[in-house]
Amino acid sequence: MMKKIVSMLLALTLVFALAACGGSNEKTPEQKPDPVETTDPAEATDPVETTDPAETADPVDVNLYVLSGPTGIGAVNLRAKAEAGETLSNNYHVTMTGANDEVVAAVSKGEADIACVATNLAAALYNKTEGGVKVLAVNTLGVLSILTKGVELNTVADLKGKTIYSPGQGANPEYILRYVLQGNDLDPDQDVTIQFVGEGSELMTVWQNDPEAVIMAPQPVATALLMQNEGAAKAFDMTEEWGKISGGDSTLMMGCVIVRNAFLAEHPQAVESFLTDYAASIDAAQTDLEGTAALCEQYGIIPKAPLAMKAIPQCGLTYVAGAEMKAQLSGYLTVMFNANPKSVGGKLPADDFYYGA
Numbered sequence: 618m619m620k621k622i623v624s625m626l627l628a629l630t631l632v633f634a635l636a637a638c639g640g641s642n643e644k645t646p647e648q649k650p651d652p653v654e655t656t657d658p659a660e661a662t663d664p665v666e667t668t669d670p671a672e673t674a675d676p677v678d679v680n681l682y683v684l685s686g687p688t689g690i691g692a693v694n695l696r697a698k699a700e701a702g703e704t705l706s707n708n709y710h711v712t713m714t715g716a717n718d719e720v721v722a723a724v725s726k727g728e729a730d731i732a733c734v735a736t737n738l739a740a741a742l743y744n745k746t747e748g749g750v751k752v753l754a755v756n757t758l759g760v761l762s763i764l765t766k767g768v769e770l771n772t773v774a775d776l777k778g779k780t781i782y783s784p785g786q787g788a789n790p791e792y793i794l795r796y797v798l799q800g801n802d803l804d805p806d807q808d809v810t811i812q813f814v815g816e817g818s819e820l821m822t823v824w825q826n827d828p829e830a831v832i833m834a835p836q837p838v839a840t841a842l843l844m845q846n847e848g849a850a851k852a853f854d855m856t857e858e859w860g861k862i863s864g865g866d867s868t869l870m871m872g873c874v875i876v877r878n879a880f881l882a883e884h885p886q887a888v889e890s891f892l893t894d895y896a897a898s899i900d901a902a903q904t905d906l907e908g909t910a911a912l913c914e915q916y917g918i919i920p921k922a923p924l925a926m927k928a929i930p931q932c933g934l935t936y937v938a939g940a941e942m943k944a945q946l947s948g949y950l951t952v953m954f955n956a957n958p959k960s961v962g963g964k965l966p967a968d969d970f971y972y973g974a
Contacts, residue, residue: 756872757933
């Protein structure tokens with residue numbers, strides 16, 4: 618049973634690693650009562666209560682696209698509330714997909730108003746649409762871990778001479794791995810052997826064929842590997858290792874939420890309401906682990922709730938916006954650009970890419 622769960626999980630979540638891949642909100646004018654005529658202030662009637670304009674505005678339909686994997690975890694509580702009719706400001710229509718191309722197409726065609734995507738994909742979409750999107754907030758930090766089985770590693774430098782199996786050749790995982798190795802005085806092309814895998818299922822047989830191999834895996838795949846292999850351990854968290862090297866100039870930020878500028882211009886208050894709802898959804902994912910894990914299983918993000926409960930705390934869920942987001946994310950995208958300009962769409966986004974910064 619566990620192997621079936623893990624196989625399903627790997628197929629679902631590797632997409633994330635490889636990525637790194639209606640209505641109106643015009644408010645009804647406030648209806649004021651006719652002045653009350655009195656002959657003496659003391660005889661005046663009590664003020665007539667009026668309706669808050671925010672309460673009379675028609676809910677806005679928001680088409681929200683979410684990539685399956687860690688970027689989707691932060692949205693499950695919002696989706697559940699939307700389906701229960703418990704969101705007052707907006708009507709959310711959630712589409713979940715494992716295909717980056719589908720999200721790119723939906724944003725480009727105006728079918729997606731807001732989308733949760735990999736940060737480098739957000740930058741690429743900004744360039745593809747000629748500045749037609751903004752990043753609203755970062756929702757996921759790094760989700761990559763270095764795993765070993767029976768091999769002791771004290772520092773990243775101890776990886777010298779090792780074979781590292783990793784997904785994501787030519788994508789974020791490769792660039793992140795190279796950055797961390799170089800930051801520890803290792804030449805990725807000389808001091809280690811990087812063996813890239815194309816399918817998640819290939820990671821499951823690595824230790825059978827090479828017991829001393831090192832694996833770099835995304836969440837929740839990493840958690841599944843640790844659960845299935847006795848003696849396996851997490852040697853390094855790549856988010857922490859990135860931070861040691863960057864010295865605060867950047868943070869490993871792999872997931873974010875973007876908005877089409879046309880939708881933002883037409884419905885600015887709806888976007889603000891979304892951010893409030895979304896921040897609450899992420900907070901619920903961090904504080905209500907059991908409930909969020911059940912929703913992950915319900916929506917097909919992680920096959921089984923028990924596995925989700927172990928994986929979610931390792932998925933780097935966060936909510937970073939405004940100036941802090943710009944400072945940290947721009948630094949991360951700069952590293953990606955220096956590694957390969959194509960990873961961010963050919964050039965770094967301009968300042969107008971960062972909402973509220």
